[in-house]
Amino acid sequence: MFTGIVEELGKIQRISRGSTKQSICFSCGKVLEDIHVGDSIAVNGVCLTVVDHKKDYFIADVMNETFARSGLGSLSIGSLVNLERAMPAKGRFGGHIVSGHIDGTGKIKSIRQDGNAVWFEIAADEKLLEGIVEKGSVAIDGISLTVAAVGSYSFKVSIIPHTLKETVLGFRGIGDIVNLENDVIGKYVKKFVEQSENKGLSRELLLANGF
Structure with missing residues (x-):
């Protein structure tokens, strides 16, 4: 489990894509x-698993599925990436629950300065937007952020200077692809409600029982 609080910016040192083994060195x-x-x-x-490491890099195996379903496939040697270790049991919970299993990707539609903050508008497909709520949490490229607004085809977040400086968002431009992970609690609630409705249980019954 992660919290969405980026620890440092890493850089892709090497990408190895063969017929039987694929990995990235950071x-x-x-x-x-x-x-x-x-x-x-x-x-x-x-979420990637460390398969080798030295004092200034680590290597992780990456599946075709991961390249295809995330923004990692669009990166190249020299690209900067957000890095966060899994949260230890005694760690501080600074962001929100982030599983590291992204739900899909979005595309930066607009970037607008607003005083000392910067607004990012992220276009995403309808299925992803169904799980994004105003003032709720979303992880963009692993960064825990608060949703400021949600539209029919996109959502917006307002980024403070510290986040721009310490994460890859400060290097992003219009048209760039970003990884998105919706709030995990919301996903479980949505799944439970859908399954319950499919079994013939009404919303009123669920609410009456505290769900």
């Missing part, structure tokens, strides 16, 4: 403190 520093083979690191919000 240069970094802070996230390698007390890291071991088999540990999880979120890369732009995608």
Whole structure:
């Protein structure tokens, strides 16, 4: 589990894509403190497993499915990425519950300065937008953010200077692809309600029982 609080910016050092093995090597520093083979690191919000590491880099295997379903496939050598280690049991919960299993990708539609903040509008498909609510939480490239507005085809977030400086959002432009993960609690509630309705239970009965 992650919290969406980015620990550092890493850089893609090498991408290996063969017929039987695919991996990415990330240069970094802070996230390698007390890291071991088999540990999880979120890369732009995608949970990857460390298969090898040295003092200034780690390597993670990446499946075709991950390249196809996330923004990792659009990155290249030298690309900057958000990095976060899995949250330890004694860690501080600074963001929100982030699983590292993204729901899909979005595209940056507009970027607008507003005083010391910057508004990002992210276009996404209808299925993703169904799980995004105003003032709720969303992870964009693994960054825990509060949704400021939701429309029919996009949603907006307002970014403070610190987040722009410490994450890849400061280097993003219009048209760039970002990974999106909806709030996990909302996803479970939505699934439960849908399954219950399919079994013939009414919304009124669910509400009467505290759901």
